[in-house]
Amino acid sequence: MGLLRNIYYSLSPSMRFVARRLYYLPIDTYDSITGRRKEMIPPRGMIFIGAGDFEKQGLHLMELLKKHAGLRPDSRVLDVGCGIGRLAVALTTYLDRQGSYEGFDIVKKGIDWCEKKISSKYPNFHFLHIDLKNDLYNLKTENQARHFKFPYENNSFDCIVLTSVFTHMMPEDILNYLEQISSVLKTDGKCLATFFLLNKEVKEKMAAKQTFFDFKHAYEGYSLIDKRVKEANIALEEELLYTFLEEKGLKADAIHYGAWSANADALDFQDVVILSKK
Numbered sequence: 001m002g003l004l005r006n007i008y009y010s011l012s013p014s015m016r017f018v019a020r021r022l023y024y025l026p027i028d029t030y031d032s033i034t035g036r037r038k039e040m041i042p043p044r045g046m047i048f049i050g051a052g053d054f055e056k057q058g059l060h061l062m063e064l065l066k067k068h069a070g071l072r073p074d075s076r077v078l079d080v081g082c083g084i085g086r087l088a089v090a091l092t093t094y095l096d097r098q099g100s101y102e103g104f105d106i107v108k109k110g111i112d113w114c115e116k117k118i119s120s121k122y123p124n125f126h127f128l129h130i131d132l133k134n135d136l137y138n139l140k141t142e143n144q145a146r147h148f149k150f151p152y153e154n155n156s157f158d159c160i161v162l163t164s165v166f167t168h169m170m171p172e173d174i175l176n177y178l179e180q181i182s183s184v185l186k187t188d189g190k191c192l193a194t195f196f197l198l199n200k201e202v203k204e205k206m207a208a209k210q211t212f213f214d215f216k217h218a219y220e221g222y223s224l225i226d227k228r229v230k231e232a233n234i235a236l237e238e239e240l241l242y243t244f245l246e247e248k249g250l251k252a253d254a255i256h257y258g259a260w261s262a263n264a265d266a267l268d269f270q271d272v273v274i275l276s277k278k
């Protein structure tokens, strides 16, 4: 693991936010003086959800949903762990007035930004802050994701998406979220969720140092990169995912293994799993 990442993980979530703001302050100031940044795109120092081109990545995720999860302009979409609106911004260019978007996240700064910049212009886009504990993102509460009930009606979404969210959740929390997804997904709806999945082939590649990450700390059903900040990156045993899906009335229609484990035909960096109701 790189030195910078090591230092970053040793900070608390709020210190990480301050460090990021300071690091990007010069370029964010330049962007705002010159008007280079688009209104709905957050300053770089506020983008706490990972690296890469925010706008392009959002459009890429939207294309995945169109191709693999049946997204249409009139879809009702749920974005679990919506961050700071990376997908939502892209969807403002695609969903029509019959369509709608609900997003929730445990980081209040992201939700505040989305309400201010997106909901104010697109009234069919709604965001909710849910205060749950995560050792990468939020230590200000003891509320656990494993006990959280999604605040939406049953059978109400055509398309549910979780990009790079289950890779930050412990197995018990994932199990509960799969139950919630099974409740709020329409019978003919689809869910696109990304994971780091562990199976025999991936473990062989990992042992041969061919994977981007080394999940070297193995536990029952999952493995970690870093023991100090467990939820920074979590890989789930693929067999355990199948057990969870079975238990919660879901099935995997397709699994597209990601570039992280050296797959040339990957759709994304993480493994993309398409779920539907059994």
Ligand SMILES: C[S@@+](CC[C@H](N)C(=O)[O-])C[C@H]1O[C@@H](n2cnc3c(N)ncnc32)[C@H](O)[C@@H]1O
Pocket: 048, 049, 050, 080, 081, 082, 083, 084, 085, 086, 087, 104, 105, 106, 107, 110, 132, 134, 137, 145, 162, 163, 164, 165, 168, 169, 173
């Ligand atoms: C890597 S970011 C991805 C954000 C967004 N899905 C995207 O692709 O831009 C992971 C997100 O998951 C959120 N998160 C972590 N645990 C969560 C939970 N139990 N429920 C909802 N969101 C959660 C974090 O706050 C963070 O915004």
